[in-house]
Amino acid sequence: MGFFSSSAAISRYRVEGQTEGPLLETVREGLNRYLIRDIDQQAEERTIGWTNVDRPYAPSFEDSSFAIADFFLFALRIDKKSIPAKVIQKNLAEATAKRKAETERDFLSRSEKKMLKEHVINVLALRIPATPSIYDILWDYAENELWLFSTQKAAGEALESLFSKSFNLSLVRLFPYTMAEFHPGLTDAARDLLNKLTPCSFAKRDGS
Amino acid sequence: MMDVAYALKRFDFLGKEFLTWLWYAVENQADTLRHIDPQMASLEIGNRLVLQNKNQQNNETVTIRGDSAGMEEGVLALRKGALVAEMNLIYRSGDENWHFSLKGETLDPSSVKLPETGRVETSDDIEGAAIEKYHLYRRVVDLVRSLFAHFLEQRLDSQWHTGVLPAFQAWINTKEG
Numbered sequence: 518m519g520f521f522s523s524s525a526a527i528s529r530y531r532v533e534g535q536t537e538g539p540l541l542e543t544v545r546e547g548l549n550r551y552l553i554r555d556i557d558q559q560a561e562e563r564t565i566g567w568t569n570v571d572r573p574y575a576p577s578f579e580d581s582s583f584a585i586a587d588f589f590l591f592a593l594r595i596d597k598k599s600i601p602a603k604v605i606q607k608n609l610a611e612a613t614a615k616r617k618a619e620t621e622r623d624f625l626s627r628s629e630k631k632m633l634k635e636h637v638i639n640v641l642a643l644r645i646p647a648t649p650s651i652y653d654i655l656w657d658y659a660e661n662e663l664w665l666f667s668t669q670k671a672a673g674e675a676l677e678s679l680f681s682k683s684f685n686l687s688l689v690r691l692f693p694y695t696m697a698e699f700h701p702g703l704t705d706a707a708r709d710l711l712n713k714l715t716p717c718s719f720a721k722r723d724g725s
Numbered sequence: 726m727m728d729v730a731y732a733l734k735r736f737d738f739l740g741k742e743f744l745t746w747l748w749y750a751v752e753n754q755a756d757t758l759r760h761i762d763p764q765m766a767s768l769e770i771g772n773r774l775v776l777q778n779k780n781q782q783n784n785e786t787v788t789i790r791g792d793s794a795g796m797e798e799g800v801l802a803l804r805k806g807a808l809v810a811e812m813n814l815i816y817r818s819g820d821e822n823w824h825f826s827l828k829g830e831t832l833d834p835s836s837v838k839l840p841e842t843g844r845v846e847t848s849d850d851i852e853g854a855a856i857e858k859y860h861l862y863r864r865v866v867d868l869v870r871s872l873f874a875h876f877l878e879q880r881l882d883s884q885w886h887t888g889v890l891p892a893f894q895a896w897i898n899t900k901e902g
Contacts, residue, residue, distance in 0.1 A: 520858060520862075521845060521854070521858065523838065524836055524837065524838055525834075525837045525839075525862075526833065526836065526837065527833055527834050527835070527837065527862070528833050529833060529866065570851075571848060571851050582851075582852075585852050585856060585859075586859070588859060655862075657859075657863075662866075668833055668835060689726075689729065690729055690831075691831075691832075692732075692830065692831040692832065693736055693743065693829075693832055693873065694727075694732040694733070694735070694736040694739060695726070695729065695732065696832065696870065696873055696874075696877075697739070697877050698726050700874050700877060702874065702878070703877075710881045711877075711881060712727070714736070714739070714880070714881075716738040716742070717742070717886070717890065719742070719745055719808065719890065719893055719894070719897070720804055720806040720897070
């Protein structure tokens with residue numbers, strides 16, 4: 518469902534704010550600072566970062582290939598380790614039995630159980646590779662507009678947060694109300710009417 | 726500007742009203758649509774239309790699917806007060822066709838199928854292909870924006886209740902499915 522796919526879905530945003538330095542350098546710096554990190558050998562279960570559209574598993578923004586015509590083309594990558602619940606259950610049962618044998622007790626306290634579960638998840642996370650999800654992004658800086666090639670809520674939330682941290686700019690989601698708000702022809706009187714607007718009936722005359 | 730999460734809920738009806746108006750405009754105002762987008766050859770309803778009727782008495786959804794599906798159920802739902810919640814559209818310009826869907830909640834284009842473009846064989850092809858794709862996506866995004874802007878101007882005008890709605894109501898009352 519990406520930019521080059523045969524079928525795509527687009528979430529639209531307006532980019533608000535100004536970068537402090539030259540745009541290209543600010544964007545390159547932000548992309549490099551929050552480049553996706555590999556967590557396969559780490560205990561981390563989830564990581565989010567920027568990557569390239571054409572080489573998402575070998576990210577680098579050292580060259581300017583992400584800057585094309587009047588837009589930037591890059592991608593958001595979310596790597597997540599999904600440990601099946603039954604795998605956790607099995608390993609936790611084994612670890613619990615071992616701990617009971619070591620301490621010669623029939624029970625473990627609530628805090629011991631909690632710590633043991635965290636330990637089991639950390640050990641499993643080291644062994645299980647993360648599954649990457651890639652969401653292409655087109656930032657049309659001439660139009661102050663950004664397109665995320667996904668309509669997944671989690672991808673949108675991750676993008677809004679990482680974009681703000683990376684470039685010190687904010688994203689406003691475009692949907693009917695914000696499209697109306699940003700309509701250049703909207704007068705103050707029309708804006709007042711918009712804010713008071715209520716649904717009307719298409720099926721019969723009403724007075725709304 | 727009001728809080729985005731609140732505005733999404735508060736103005737949930739606006740996108741549905743737009744799609745409902747768009748169905749009427751597609752069938753009755755081809756010249757107006759071409760005036761809004763001079764590059765347009767035609768705009769047609771595609772193979773999916775979803776109507777919703779949500780009020781205190783009803784919570785009904787009607788889905789019409791298929792390339793040659795009849796619109797009887799949709800027309801009936803409109804007469805009962807339903808609004809279009811989702812619509813698949815075919816936009817034609819020159820010899821090229823764009824297929825895409827819009828949901829009333831966000832008006833984000835989904836299931837977007839662009840006109841055929843050249844294959845990306847090597848990394849050297851990417852820049853040219855990206856520029857070509859960008860311009861094709863831009864047509865869809867700009868079309869939706871222009872159509873919505875036209876609808877909004879009408880919706881906020883006093884003529885909405887005295888001119889646009891009566892014409893719409895006359896259409897659904899005489900339209901055969």
